[in-house]
Amino acid sequence: MTAAAATLEKRAPATDREVIIRVRDLTNRFGAKTVHEDLELDVFKGEVLGVIGGSGTGKSVLLRSIVGLHHPQKSDIEIFGQHIGQLSREERVKVEQRLGVMFQDGALFSTLSVRENVMAPMREHVHLPLTLMKDLADMKIRLAGLEMEAANKRPGDLSGGMRKRAALARALALDPDILFLDEPTAGLDPISAARFDTLIRDLSHALGLTVFLVTHDLDTLVATCDRVAVLNDGKVLAIGPLNEVRENPHPWIQEYFSGPRGRAAVR
């Protein structure tokens, strides 16, 4: 057992931890193709949960279903103990304000500067004096690991790694309780990806964030996640600390972790 795996084990959740997202009976179909079938998933408060699975197993659809961008055929999703489906519009907005989402390609508003991007959710939801809003936005930009020079730039003028950080800064704008990350390190070089992993780890610890992370990146799993959920055949095939999930005999999991990339990452 390696040092990284050992620390993960120490952080393994106690059984009575507070559940912050509870997904039950989630069913998603696209035409004849069933993506999720009565899927169940619990996310604990304060943990970093990594969701993995082959292409087309519905990782992104799961994320979109939870944050309300996709309406499943059938679902019972609770966030902060509230049933999302039964909330009024106002109550829903209040829940959504406590969620931060970082999309795969950043989805920054290309007409706005990075600072204005971070200020956008604040302008919409919070009454703050403009100067304070700017100062807070600058703080979030630095928190996400960007230098101040980037604040006045348009997203089009940034490199891929900087765009991801800017997107993270915007996701953090309202100090969310839960952060959703869709493939945060996809398309980054290994050094930037490793830095981004550390950043996510540090932020989630320092800010007490719950992180829901969809990824293909084994290194990210090892470096950041407390628990790992494997999606397969429309269900959560296995969930738990990385070293437990690795022991699962299911062929996909074995292939995933014992392929050359898997071995290199968890060594």
Add this chain to the structure above:
Amino acid sequence: MAHSSTSFQLETRADGKRILAVAGDWTIWTVATVDEDLRKADIAPDTVLDVSALDKLDTSGAFVIDRAMGGFDRGEDPVHVTGEHPAAGRLLEQVRRASTEPPAEPIHHPGFIALLDRAGHGAIDAWRELLGTLSFIGETMATMARLVANPKRVRWTSIVSVMEDAGLDALPIVCFLSFFIGLVIAFIGANLLAMFNASVFTVELVGIGMLREFGAVLTGIILAGRTDSAFTAQIGAMKMRQEIDAMRVIGLDPMEAIVAPRLIALLVMTPLLTFAAMLSGIAGGLAAAWAAMDISPKMFIERFQDVVPPQHFWVGIVKAPVFAIVIALVGCRQGMLVEGDVVSLGRRTTSAVVQSIFLVITLDALFAIVYYQMNV
């Protein structure tokens, strides 16, 4: 969200220790109420922060507290905290690391210099635009010449596809609009000419008007609005998704694969559409004459053949290929100028439509002047 009331109190204890006691929620939702007062309060650097009455704290709250207590100017020196709070220490440390010197204000030039500056930039931009347009026209001509010399390289599939999109699919709207313009001209003419007992001249009015002017101009304007926006948006989106770059790398010439087929397709389709527009305009005039003036279709057509010489048709149809070239070149060039962001796509599409409508009408006026001088 119910907030316990956000407040702070600055006090000096008997032992000389200065304490800043914060209470309630200090989050992004509440800090606006206290930030100004807190910044006005005179807080000495050795003040101790008492967090025992603090409820919720997030990075925004921590930032406001840290800044009031010195923030960035304190450097490595952390805020001294007393009392129990699960997150205060971590958050204060985190925001200190993320705080920064207030950014320098951008330099503003006084009005007059700024005006000169902008005028200079504008002049340079206009000059570059002119050069760019000329070089684009040159490049297109060179490409067309190459294609004539080597017809195997002509992409018939995309030509036919553009012919369908920009030509055949535009046929209904072109015919519909021309029909109604013909109808309107006939009605106006009927009323005016009736005053001179010369209603029958409506035929000349509609015939010459549609053949010489409206057939070609209407088609040009419709194509400029309908087709140019499509050209610019398509090519612009290809540019944004790096498809144009991919073509170049593979060795496909974008001028040959994108611009030339559109130009050729419009060169073929615009005269045909213009012809259709002329026919429907005359049909509209015929319908109006029949309905309002008892000029029967037979009489209308007979008089048409007598009084409208075919030279008017040629005068009109000659403009069509010229408009086609202008429309295709403007649409493709604006598409190629799209940069990475959404704003430039919108701006380029707008200027494609505006420029080509402007050019169509200006060229039409030029034709009118030339024809007048030539007495045709």
